[in-house]
Amino acid sequence: MSEAPPILVVGVGPGDRRLLTPQALEAIRHAEVVIAYTGYFAGIADLVEGKECLALALGEEVQRAELAVQRALAGRRVCVVSSGDPGIYGMASLVLETAASLGAEQAPDIVVVPGVSAVNAAACLLGAPLGHDFAVISLSDLLTPWPLIERRLSAAAGADFVIALLNPKSRRRAWQLGRACELLLQSRAPETPVGVVRHAYRPGEAVLRTTLAALADAAVDMFCTIIVGNSSTRRFGQAIFTPRGYSLAEETP
Amino acid sequence: MSEAPPILVVGVGPGDRRLLTPQALEAIRHAEVVIAYTGYFAGIADLVEGKECLALALGEEVQRAELAVQRALAGRRVCVVSSGDPGIYGMASLVLETAASLGAEQAPDIVVVPGVSAVNAAACLLGAPLGHDFAVISLSDLLTPWPLIERRLSAAAGADFVIALLNPKSRRRAWQLGRACELLLQSRAPETPVGVVRHAYRPGEAVLRTTLAALADAAVDMFCTIIVGNSSTRRFGQAIFTPRGYSLAEETP
Numbered sequence: 001m002s003e004a005p006p007i008l009v010v011g012v013g014p015g016d017r018r019l020l021t022p023q024a025l026e027a028i029r030h031a032e033v034v035i036a037y038t039g040y041f042a043g044i045a046d047l048v049e050g051k052e053c054l055a056l057a058l059g060e061e062v063q064r065a066e067l068a069v070q071r072a073l074a075g076r077r078v079c080v081v082s083s084g085d086p087g088i089y090g091m092a093s094l095v096l097e098t099a100a101s102l103g104a105e106q107a108p109d110i111v112v113v114p115g116v117s118a119v120n121a122a123a124c125l126l127g128a129p130l131g132h133d134f135a136v137i138s139l140s141d142l143l144t145p146w147p148l149i150e151r152r153l154s155a156a157a158g159a160d161f162v163i164a165l166l167n168p169k170s171r172r173r174a175w176q177l178g179r180a181c182e183l184l185l186q187s188r189a190p191e192t193p194v195g196v197v198r199h200a201y202r203p204g205e206a207v208l209r210t211t212l213a214a215l216a217d218a219a220v221d222m223f224c225t226i227i228v229g230n231s232s233t234r235r236f237g238q239a240i241f242t243p244r245g246y247s248l249a250e251e252t253p
Numbered sequence: 254m255s256e257a258p259p260i261l262v263v264g265v266g267p268g269d270r271r272l273l274t275p276q277a278l279e280a281i282r283h284a285e286v287v288i289a290y291t292g293y294f295a296g297i298a299d300l301v302e303g304k305e306c307l308a309l310a311l312g313e314e315v316q317r318a319e320l321a322v323q324r325a326l327a328g329r330r331v332c333v334v335s336s337g338d339p340g341i342y343g344m345a346s347l348v349l350e351t352a353a354s355l356g357a358e359q360a361p362d363i364v365v366v367p368g369v370s371a372v373n374a375a376a377c378l379l380g381a382p383l384g385h386d387f388a389v390i391s392l393s394d395l396l397t398p399w400p401l402i403e404r405r406l407s408a409a410a411g412a413d414f415v416i417a418l419l420n421p422k423s424r425r426r427a428w429q430l431g432r433a434c435e436l437l438l439q440s441r442a443p444e445t446p447v448g449v450v451r452h453a454y455r456p457g458e459a460v461l462r463t464t465l466a467a468l469a470d471a472a473v474d475m476f477c478t479i480i481v482g483n484s485s486t487r488r489f490g491q492a493i494f495t496p497r498g499y500s501l502a503e504e505t506p
Contacts, residue, residue: 009381018279021369023271061497085369087376093384093494100489110492112377116274116338116367123340124365128262131346132397133405135388135414143498144385148413152386155412159405161388236353239363241346244314245396 004072004108008079009095011086011115014201015043019116027113031079033071035064040081052076064091065098072108085117089138089166118200119164122225125207126195127239129227134162139169139176146176153180157187162233162242165226181216184228188212193229193240196220209240257325257361261332262348264339264368267454268296272369280366284332286324288317293334305329317344318351325361338370342391342419372417375450375478378460380492382448382480387415392422392429399429406433410440415486415495418479434469437481441465446482446493449473462493 008027013019028034028047038055041048052071056064064080072078082090092112099107123130135156141149156163163184168177184192190213198206198221210218212228220226233242261280266272281287281300291308294301305324309317317333325331335343345365352360376383388409394402409416416437421430437445443466451459451474463471465481473479486495 013274016276018276019274019367021266021272021274023269026271085373085377087373087381088383088387089385089497090381092377092381093497096381096489096492096494097496100487100494104490107490110380112381114272114369114373114377116369117373120338120340120367120370120373124338124345124367127363128340128343128345128349128365130341132342133388133390133402134341135386135409137386145499148499149386152412152414155408155414156388159408160401161405161408234353236349237357237360239349241349241353243350244342244346246398246401 002073002106002108004075005077006109006111007068007072007095008111008113009082009086009090009092010079010113011082011084011090011117012040012044013084013116014118014121015083016201017043019121019201021115024113024115028079028081030077032077034079034081035068036081040083044081061091061094065094068095069098069102069108073106082115083118085115087112087114088117088119088136118166118225121200122164122195122197122227125197125200126209126227127236128241129195129229129233130162130164131242131244132162132230132232134164136164136166138166139180140167140173141176150179150183153183154186157184160230162230163228165228167222168224168226169220170222177220178216181212184212188228188231193233193235195227195240196224198224200225209235209238255326255359255361257328258330259362259364260321260325260348261364261366262335262339262343262345263332263366264335264337264343265293265297266337266369267371267374268336269454270296272374272454274368277366277368281332281334283330285330287332287334288321289334293336297334314344314347315351318347321348322351322355322361326359335368336371338368340365340367341370341372341389371419371453371478374453375417375448375480378450378453379448379462379480380489381494382415382482382486383417384495384497385415385483385485387417389417389419391419392433393420393426394429403436406436407439410437413483415483416481418481420475421477421479422473423475430473431469434465437465441481441484446486446488448480448493449477451477453478462488462491
């Protein structure tokens with residue numbers, strides 16, 4: 001194994017400093033080089049003063065990972081910052097993939113520091129929709145074949161998972177959410193409670209409670225996380241929650 | 254809506270204080286009454302001094318929720334503490350269910366404070382196995398019919414989800430993990446990377462990397478979280494990671 005210092009891949013949570021863990025804070029403070037999407041630096045500006053800050057655009061994830069490995073191999077303490085949890089569709093797997101391409105002899109160690117993920121955050125703002133088994137599916141077909149995404153949607157709906165949808169829509173990907181709703185409606189009731197959370201724990205936070213039938217026409221963009229209930233999910237006031245168990249006396253769904 | 258103060262349901266993460274968010278810390282400090290499983294008080298003893306502490310046994314989750322509602326209705330600031338994230342199989346849905354049974358006029362408000370979940374924590378210690386779509390399934394059939402759990406295991410395996418298994422085994426539930434492995438092996442290769450994390454970020458933490466073929470015979474108990482890779486999940490050194498995308502030029506799984 002290389003003698004380079006380990007690369008820390010750090011999750012800063014949804015964005016609100018009150019959801020940044022002490023471990024993540026310490027990891028950023030300890031770094032000499034901080035690499036992140038440009039938009040993340042505003043929230044951690046006071047932590048990165050005097051450090052080498054490499055701010056890259058959205059879409060430049062591979063470049064971020066490569067820079068991290070290069071700087072670590074040059075002996076620098078590198079921190080790659082992800083929003084949410086870096087292990088859930090975050091930078092951690094990409095940094096590991098990049099390190100793996102060098103081979104075990106050359107690659108630096110990678111340490112992943114967990115955070116509050118977008119899925120956790122959205123669920124808490126909605127109540128407790130993830131109180132039982134759930135599936136997390138990204139609707140982005142930029143790196144995943146759409147037929148596989150459809151297979152996952154149908155499988156998850158058919159087996160009564162609560163379903164969290166990430167990357168539901170963007171300007172370039174307008175039809176996928178509507179198609180996803182069609183598939184989910186094949187095995188889930190139109191009145192199924194659905195929550196849409198935009199900019200969780202950030203300025204402009206918005207929470208919409210709706211139904212599966214109305215979801216395709218809801219105002220949704222790439223800043224939203226969507227949670228679709230299972231057959232037991234209920235509404236109570238403003239909250240959406242999924243009971244932790246099924247009544248074993250009743251017939252199972 | 255009732256004029257009772259809101260009940261805060263708070264996630265303290267895996268147990269290590271460095272993974273406790275400032276928001277969760279503040280919520281506990283602000284409370285007059287703290288309700289939790291007995292075992293959680295050791296880790297927050299300095300935060301709850303002078304407060305009314307209600308420590309209940311495992312299995313007394315319903316009682317914890319009922320006490321929370323009673324104390325809130327008596328005008329007290331109540332905090333219910335869950336490990337991990339309170340929205341993911343935690344106390345949040347049970348407190349909401351208990352409040353809902355009172356009806357909207359009487360029930361106190363419920364605020365859920367997110368935390369680093371057991372699933373996030375286990376994944377970070379393993380590398381980045383949750384780099385792509387995943388499903389979370391509890392193998393406990395105490396409150397869920399076993400046939401539904403089997404349906405979910407088969408559906409998730411068939412649609413190539415990474416799969417996190419919670420509550421995999423206990424003294425009373427010894428055969429379920431073996432049966433789950435049989436089902437997963439029907440659509441996933443025996444050499445699929447699997448990680449078993451026991452006591453993540455706690456004293457006695459242990460991380461085991463194994464394969465799906467060997468999982469049924471691994472040392473597993475109720476303190477373990479298991480993550481089973483998808484068809485793309487790879488090993489690199491000590492790490493297990495799932496690439497964030499599929500090579501769209503290749504045939505899809």
